[in-house]
Amino acid sequence: MSEPRKLYIKSFGCQMNVYDAQRMTDQLAHEGYVETQTAEDADLVILNTCHIREKAAEKVYSELGRLRKSQDELGRRQMVAVAGCVAQAEGAEIIKRARSVDLVVGPQSYHKLPELIAQAELRGSNRRAGIVETEFPVEDKFDHLAAPSRAAIAKRGPTAFVTVQEGCDKFCTFCVVPYTRGAEVSRPVAKIVEEVRRLADGGVREVTLIGQNVNAYHGEDAAGRPVNLPGLIRAIVEVPGIARVRYTTSHPRDMDEELIAAHRDLPQLMPYLHLPVQSGSNRILAAMNRKHDRELFFETVERVRAARPDIAFSSDFIVGFPGETDEDFADTMDLVEKVRFAGAFSFKYSPRPGTPAATMAGQLPEEVKSQRIYALQALLDRQKAEFDAACRGRRFDILLEKHGKLPGQLIGRSPWLQSVVVLAPPEAIGTLATVEVREVSTKSMSGQILGGEFFDGRGEPAARFMGSIGQSEKVEA
Ligand code: 5AD
Numbered sequence: 050m051s052e053p054r055k056l057y058i059k060s061f062g063c064q065m066n067v068y069d070a071q072r073m074t075d076q077l078a079h080e081g082y083v084e085t086q087t088a089e090d091a092d093l094v095i096l097n098t099c100h101i102r103e104k105a106a107e108k109v110y111s112e113l114g115r116l117r118k119s120q121d122e123l124g125r126r127q128m129v130a131v132a133g134c135v136a137q138a139e140g141a142e143i144i145k146r147a148r149s150v151d152l153v154v155g156p157q158s159y160h161k162l163p164e165l166i167a168q169a170e171l172r173g174s175n176r177r178a179g180i181v182e183t184e185f186p187v188e189d190k191f192d193h194l195a196a197p198s199r200a201a202i203a204k205r206g207p208t209a210f211v212t213v214q215e216g217c218d219k220f221c222t223f224c225v226v227p228y229t230r231g232a233e234v235s236r237p238v239a240k241i242v243e244e245v246r247r248l249a250d251g252g253v254r255e256v257t258l259i260g261q262n263v264n265a266y267h268g269e270d271a272a273g274r275p276v277n278l279p280g281l282i283r284a285i286v287e288v289p290g291i292a293r294v295r296y297t298t299s300h301p302r303d304m305d306e307e308l309i310a311a312h313r314d315l316p317q318l319m320p321y322l323h324l325p326v327q328s329g330s331n332r333i334l335a336a337m338n339r340k341h342d343r344e345l346f347f348e349t350v351e352r353v354r355a356a357r358p359d360i361a362f363s364s365d366f367i368v369g370f371p372g373e374t375d376e377d378f379a380d381t382m383d384l385v386e387k388v389r390f391a392g393a394f395s396f397k398y399s400p401r402p403g404t405p406a407a408t409m410a411g412q413l414p415e416e417v418k419s420q421r422i423y424a425l426q427a428l429l430d431r432q433k434a435e436f437d438a439a440c441r442g443r444r445f446d447i448l449l450e451k452h453g454k455l456p457g458q459l460i461g462r463s464p465w466l467q468s469v470v471v472l473a474p475p476e477a478i479g480t481l482a483t484v485e486v487r488e489v490s491t492k493s494m495s496g497q498i499l500g501g502e503f504f505d506g507r508g509e510p511a512a513r514f515m516g517s518i519g520q521s522e523k524v525e526a
């Protein structure tokens with residue numbers, strides 16, 4: 050038998066890319082590829098790229114430069130593929146700019162990877178010209194991509210992403226997504242549930258449903274009837290073994306009553322909601338074509354909080370959008386003060402080719418963007434620290450995900466995605482336990498498991514672990 054070929058995938062950008070990288074790995078496993086941890090060691094290198102901001106997009110070129118250098122040093126030439134959103138946006142340009150690239154493949158064509166690799170191999174021996182595949186094919190890639198093996202699922206741990214929706218029809222003026230990922234497409238409920246069932250059988254206890262605009266999900270059930278996101282979530286919480294569900298990323302306009310009611314009615318739906326607002330200024334929100342004002346955001350937050358009092362919010366912000374004045378920025382700071390976030394991502398506006406905002410008047414100098422982001426991040430960091438500090442002494446369930454730094458430690462995740470360090474036996478990974486938080490630091494918190502009981506995600510105690518934990522004295526984070 051021939052040696053298995055080795056695959057190295059490096060992903061940049063959002064969770065969508067993390068998921069896609071796994072699906073590419075699963076697909077190529079069927080072709081005899083095994084994963085390896087370094088590019089140098091690999092026969093095939095895939096860079097799974099992000100185009101959302103200039104900095105993210107440029108990373109692929111520095112990575113390609115590094116790769117070229119190491120190829121020269123080792124005197125070995127691997128096949129190099131560029132996948133993801135830069136591949137979609139720049140296509141053949143990538144091959145012009147980086148001659149080491151054999152293959153450029155957009156996010157909708159991953160199911161064609163084996164045949165594209167075979168074509169690139171053939172061409173490689175004749176003439177060096179890259180292959181570019183950036184069509185939006187009519188067939189659904191998910192129907193053709195191989196499912197992960199049980200071993201692959203187990204290796205990835207008890208949490209998993211599942212893409213349920215791709216693309217975006219909202220056309221915010223700053224954003225490349227409608228161009229790189231195309232129009233909104235939702236996967237059918239039965240396909241998603243089947244995938245979740247398989248993950249649960251492999252030990253997954255928490256799924257995060259992902260999509261660029263996930264709360265606009267509009268799939269179909271087996272009878273062809275429309276199903277929205279709350280309907281999908283209700284189907285998923287029925288899957289045995291699934292103890293927790295999250296979804297990301299959302300648009301404030303699509304937080305409808307039924308979805309809010311799901312937060313009230315479904316204990317499995319975690320009380321942590323990522324709801325990007327981008328700006329607190331109505332003038333800027335209009336220029337961004339966000340299709341809502343700050344008042345709608347406040348109202349939505351209030352309604353969700355009324356339905357699920359322990360919910361916490363995170364958000365995305367852009368500072369320095371064209372034409373943003375000091376007053377507009379003050380409105381953003383004011384919105385943050387009023388809402389109080391438990392986490393957030395904030396970015397300096399980055400003009401993206403082909404988007405309306407890139408050619409708007411009033412582009413701001415870098416120093417202004419830097420000053421504003423500094424002030425905003427300081428405020429958001431303070432709010433996160435306050436939220437975390439308020440958890441001291443609280444009791445809640447954590448999902449034990451992995452080993453901690455020190456022997457005997459495991460790390461679990463709180464409902465609000467905080468890491469909690471506890472003392473617990475390694476077999477408890479993949480179970481849930483109730484903890485009381487003892488210490489909170491900037492990076493993590495530590496706690497003690499109460500009652501010595503672990504749960505298996507079906508509401509049943511995982512009996513084989515009962516009583517087997519050591520009593521923790523002081524847990525070091
Ligand atoms: N510049 C800066 N940030 C951006 N985002 C999207 N496009 C841009 C851009 N051109 C941010 C938004 C979005 C997150 C994923 O990235 O905040 O919610």
Ligand code: SF4
Pocket residue numbers: 061062063064065066098099100101133134225226229230261
């Ligand atoms: Fe980046 Fe957007 Fe593509 Fe995700 S979908 S990788 S954030 S450009």
